[in-house]
Amino acid sequence: MLKIKIIKDGPLCFDGTFTYRDDGEVSSKFDGASLTLCRCGNTSRTPFCDQSHNSFSFIADDHLNVEYKVSNQNAVSLDDSIFVKAIKGGPLYIAGPVSIVDEGGASWEGNRVKLCRCGYSQIKPFCDGAHKNMVPVGENP
Numbered sequence: 101m102l103k104i105k106i107i108k109d110g111p112l113c114f115d116g117t118f119t120y121r122d123d124g125e126v127s128s129k130f131d132g133a134s135l136t137l138c139r140c141g142n143t144s145r146t147p148f149c150d151q152s153h154n155s156f157s158f159i160a161d162d163h164l165n166v167e168y169k170v171s172n173q174n175a176v177s178l179d180d181s182i183f184v185k186a187i188k189g190g191p192l193y194i195a196g197p198v199s200i201v202d203e204g205g206a207s208w209e210g211n212r213v214k215l216c217r218c219g220y221s222q223i224k225p226f227c228d229g230a231h232k233n234m235v236p237v238g239e240n241p
């Protein structure tokens with residue numbers, strides 16, 4: 101299972117074994133790795149956090165208690181592996197068993213999720229589609 105810890109008003113910390121595919125369709129395998137991924141939309145090292153969230157007032161009012169489901173849109177064939185894909189101009193799409201916890205102890209578990217990385221979702225850490233009306237990920241001022 102991929103474990104994701106939410107840092108309050110900061111990045112997402114991924115811990116597990118998974119395949120990551122960037123929005124240029126380049127895949128990398130992370131084996132038991134811990135990665136800190138941006139969700140404010142301002143990093144210059146996409147997908148990784150570069151502490152840019154500290155340079156402005158990134159406030160993430162997280163909503164792990166909402167009922168959140170994604171359709172099979174962007175579905176990938178699954179074996180036992182966990183697949184993380186950066187959707188161009190949009191969220192991180194994750195297929196495979198994942199658990200998310202915040203610093204307050206709230207949690208969410210599931211097998212498919214889209215996590216906001218533009219910083220504009222009203223139901224962070226989940227994507228609510230707000231990126232469609234915003235500056236593309238990685239190009240925020």
Ligand code: FES
Pocket residue numbers: 189190191192215216217218219220221226227228229230231232
């Ligand atoms: S990536 Fe932020 S709302 Fe979709």
